[in-house]
Amino acid sequence: EPEVTQTPSHQVTQMGQEVILRCVPISNHLYFYWYRQILGQKVEFLVSFYNNEISEKSEIFDDQFSVERPDGSNFTLKIRSTKLEDSAMYFCASSEGKSYGYTFGSGTRLTVV
Amino acid sequence: TQLLEQSPQFLSIQEGENLTVYCNSSSVFSSLQWYRQEPGEGPVLLVTVVTGGEVKKLKRLTFQFGDARKDSSLHITAAQPGDTGLYLCAGRAGMDSNYQLIWGAGTKLIIKP
Numbered sequence: 001e002p003e004v005t006q007t008p009s010h011q012v013t014q015m016g017q018e019v020i021l022r023c024v025p026i027s028n029h030l031y032f033y034w035y036r037q038i039l040g041q042k043v044e045f046l047v048s049f050y051n052n053e054i055s056e057k058s059e060i061f062d063d064q065f066s067v068e069r070p071d072g073s074n075f076t077l078k079i080r081s082t083k084l085e086d087s088a089m090y091f092c093a094s095s096e097g098k099s100y101g102y103t104f105g106s107g108t109r110l111t112v113v
Numbered sequence: 114t115q116l117l118e119q120s121p122q123f124l125s126i127q128e129g130e131n132l133t134v135y136c137n138s139s140s141v142f143s144s145l146q147w148y149r150q151e152p153g154e155g156p157v158l159l160v161t162v163v164t165g166g167e168v169k170k171l172k173r174l175t176f177q178f179g180d181a182r183k184d185s186s187l188h189i190t191a192a193q194p195g196d197t198g199l200y201l202c203a204g205r206a207g208m209d210s211n212y213q214l215i216w217g218a219g220t221k222l223i224i225k226p
Contacts, residue, residue: 093155107155
C-alpha cells in the first residue's frame with residue numbers, strides 16, 4: 001500500500017539552529033500538509049500546499065517556517081532558528097483531493113535542546 | 114472558532130465489551146473523518162462520512178454522521194486489545210470543501226485482555 005515517508009525519524013538540534021524535515025508524499029496525491037503534535041496534545045495544522053504554492057497556513061506557521069517542493073517527489077518543512085517550544089512530532093500528510101482523507105507519515109520527532 | 118469536542122477523553126474497558134465514543138460540535142461540517150493513532154505514529158484514516166445520517170461499517174467499527182452534520186459517533190463491538198489507540202475525529206467546516214480540517218483532541222482507548 002502506498003505510504004508517506006518522512007525522514008529523519010528523530011532529529012535533535014540546538015536552539016537557534018535551522019532544521020529541514022523531509023517528506024515524500026504519495027506519488028499521485030495533489031495536496032500536501034504539515035501538522036505538528038506536541039506530546040500529549042492535539043494535532044495542530046501548520047500548512048497546506050497545492051500546485052506548488054501554499055494554499056492555507058495557520059497562525060503557528062510564521063516567518064520561522066517555510067515549505068518547499070524542490071523536485072517532483074520531496075516536500076520539505078524548514079524551521080529557521082529553532083526554539084525550545086518547537087519540540088514536537090511533525091507529521092507530513094498528503095491527499096488526492098481537498099475532500100479526501102489524508103495519509104500521514106510516521107512523523108519526525110524534533111527535540112530542541 | 115469552530116471546535117470539535119470528543120468524549121470521553123479516556124476509556125479503559127475489558128476485551129469483549131462494546132463502546133461508543135462521540136465527536137460533537139455546534140457547527141456544521143461538510144464531511145468528517147475518523148483516524149486512529151498509535152504512540153509514535155501518524156494518524157491512520159479509518160473512514161470519511163459525508164452525508165447527514167450516513168452509517169459506515171468497518172468490520173466491528175460502526176461510524177455514524179449525525180443528521181444535522183454536527184456530530185458523529187464511533188461504536189466498537191466486542192472490543193479487542195488491537196483496538197487500543199487514540200481515536201481522532203476531524204471535520205471539514207462549512208458546506209464546501211474549501212475549509213481546513215478541524216481536529217478533535219481525541220479519545221484515548223485502552224482495551225484490556
